[in-house]
Amino acid sequence: MSHAHTPGNGGAEHPAAPTVDEITDFEVLEIAVRELAIEHGLFTAEDHRRFTEWAESIGPAAGSRLVAKAWVDPAFKERVLKDAVKACKEIGIDWAEPTGFGTPSDYMNLRVLEDTPTLHHVIVCTLCSCYPRPLLGMSPEWYRTTNYRRRLVRWPRQVLAEFGLVLPPEVEIRVEDSNQKCRFMVLPVRPAGTENWTEEQLAEIVTRDCMIGVALPRPGRTADVHPMHRARRPVGSSRD
């Protein structure tokens, strides 16, 4: 929503800062409904803040546990592929919690996409930001950008390469556009070099991006280990 300057501002030009969008209709609607609900005593502002804090703190750990368990337990994997929402209960995730109707997900349909050595899945929502939140938490910022959404469906190999993932042409890349009520998560191939690992060890290498499909799990790379390059000339250092 962007409208031209109205006489209400005295006719002066006050252009917004380039990265700050105007509030959308949907945000206005959400605020209006929330304030009405608070006014009518359905919940308090504190309740709302606490729920938001909780929803934003979920994180991808449950998804990592699901993948690790599916790797070591073929019968569990079959149950995951057959009815993923039901299988989630086995790792302690109830998609109906805490409200009973599917919050923090918006729907209760989940399909787990199994990769093979010749098939690689990657998920996107070209409409908005649909994401399996009960398992992976809130989506990363880049997942919601129009750049990722519009380019992944058209140029998947180029976009994956920008994430550092280059796959040979003989591997089929399958983009899953979650534009309706199913939510999706990728079950990557268990990498070589992880034989005899425990479920806990395996879960550590199944990072968020592996379950979106923009990375592959690899022994030694966990969410705790960032290959950060230190600045060669940090702020405040002398320039001699």
Add this chain to the structure above:
Amino acid sequence: MRESESRGTPPAAAGKARFKVGDRVRVKDLPNLFYSRTQMYVRGAVGTIAACTYQDLIPEDEAFNRDGRIEQYYIVRFRQKDLWPGYPFDNDTLQTESPERWLEPADD
């Protein structure tokens, strides 16, 4: 696949699914009246039913909180070459979901 239990949805009542896994379907190019979740890039394209997912309200009604029409949803698989002119990789595919009203049988 079990029926949907999504938010505010009445029990499924759409009847028998028209398509089954493996059927070839074409995405209709219907006019967009107010709201749709069927992306332009699949309009007119032919794909294959990959899964019958659930029965639920169609987005065109649900967007306005109407007690609307319930339909079978499908995941449809397309070859990327059939969606994008000059797409250079034969193997690549794309899947997206659609309610029944957007699909028609394709004999090709």
